Amino acid sequence: xxxxxxxxxxxxxxxxxxxxxxxxxxxxxxxxxxxxxxxxxxxxxxxxxxxxxxxxxxxxxxxxxxxxxxxxxxxxxxxxxxxxxxxxxxxxxxxxxxxxxxxxxxxxxxxxxxxxxxxxxxxxxxxxxxxxxxxxxxxxxxxxxxxxxxxxxxxxxxxxxxxxxxxxxxxxxxxxxxxxxxx
Numbered sequence: 001x002x003x004x005x006x007x008x009x010x011x012x013x014x015x016x017x018x019x020x021x022x023x024x025x026x027x028x029x030x031x032x033x034x035x036x037x038x039x040x041x042x043x044x045x046x047x048x049x050x051x052x053x054x055x056x057x058x059x060x061x062x063x064x065x066x067x068x069x070x071x072x073x074x075x076x077x078x079x080x081x082x083x084x085x086x087x088x089x090x091x092x093x094x095x096x097x098x099x100x101x102x103x104x105x106x107x108x109x110x111x112x113x114x115x116x117x118x119x120x121x122x123x124x125x126x127x128x129x130x131x132x133x134x135x136x137x138x139x140x141x142x143x144x145x146x147x148x149x150x151x152x153x154x155x156x157x158x159x160x161x162x163x164x165x166x167x168x169x170x171x172x173x174x175x176x177x178x179x180x181x182x183x
Contacts, residue, residue, distance in 0.1 A: 001034040003112070006101075008087050008094045012038050012112040013101050014073075027108060029075060030133060038112050042071055042135040049077075050130045052123045057163035060120015061086055061146040061153075061171075066183055069115035070136035076103035079128025081121040082158055086146060089116035090180030098155050103130075116181050118146050122157050145171040 001016040014035065018027035030044070052059060061084070064070050074083055084100045102124070103109050113119050121130065145168065146153065148161060152174045 001028065001031055003035070003038055006099045008085070008097055008099050009092070010114045011085050011087070011099055011117065014038075014110045014112055015108050017108055029110075029131070030073065035073075035112070039071065039073075039135070044073075044133045044135060046134040046137055048132040048134070050132070051078075052128050052130075052163075053126060054163040055123055055126055056159040056161060057123045058120060058148045058157065058161045058168065059165070060084070060168065061118035061148060062120065063088060063116075063118040063144045063146075063181075064136065064139060064142045065144055065181065066115075066142075068136050068139040068142035069181070069183060070134050071115055072113040072119055072135075073110055073133040074103070074113065074119065074121075075110045075131045077105055077129045077131050079123065079125040080104045081123055081128050081130065083111045083121045084119070084155055085111060085113045086118040086153060086155075087116070088118055088181045090182045092116075092180065095180055096152060096174070098153055100155070116183050118144070120148060122159060122161070124158065147171040147173055150174050
């Protein structure tokens with residue numbers, strides 16, 4: 001498994017090719033030993049699977065406030081998505097900057113999103129499925145969200161956004177005095 005840095009410190013993309021033969025293919029989706037340089041002593045405590053039907057659908061941008069902040073490892077198992085992470089860390093040199101990566105089963109790429117980031121994605125092929133590995137349990141009172149089209153973020157979504165959840169449609173814009181999340 002290869003781990004590549006992104007322009008945002010702490011945010012990484014892992015990749016590892018699937019092995020294929022006449023029977024099909026095999027891919028390692030998670031290896032604690034190979035990912036140790038980025039996950040450290042954290043443990044994966046929860047995994048989730050989402051399926052999104054509509055092309056153009058946006059899910060997110062979601063995060064959890066401390067003390068329930070979480071690292072997420074995110075892969076696309078079916079279809080194709082633009083996966084996006086936004087730096088919300090107070091004092092970060094890349095505060096409110098975003099990074100996007102196209103994820104597909106074929107490219108085998110996985111976003112490694114540390115604590116203090118918001119996460120979301122846009123579906124580029126119908127019936128896309130995403131696998132999430134989390135280092136903290138979901139805690140509803142700690143949940144936070146950003147509006148996908150907040151002008152302060154200026155995320156370059158490749159398609160017009162459709163099929164947003166009620167919750168995602170109503171996230172507030174980032175206040176001008178927002179100083180970030182302290183971890």
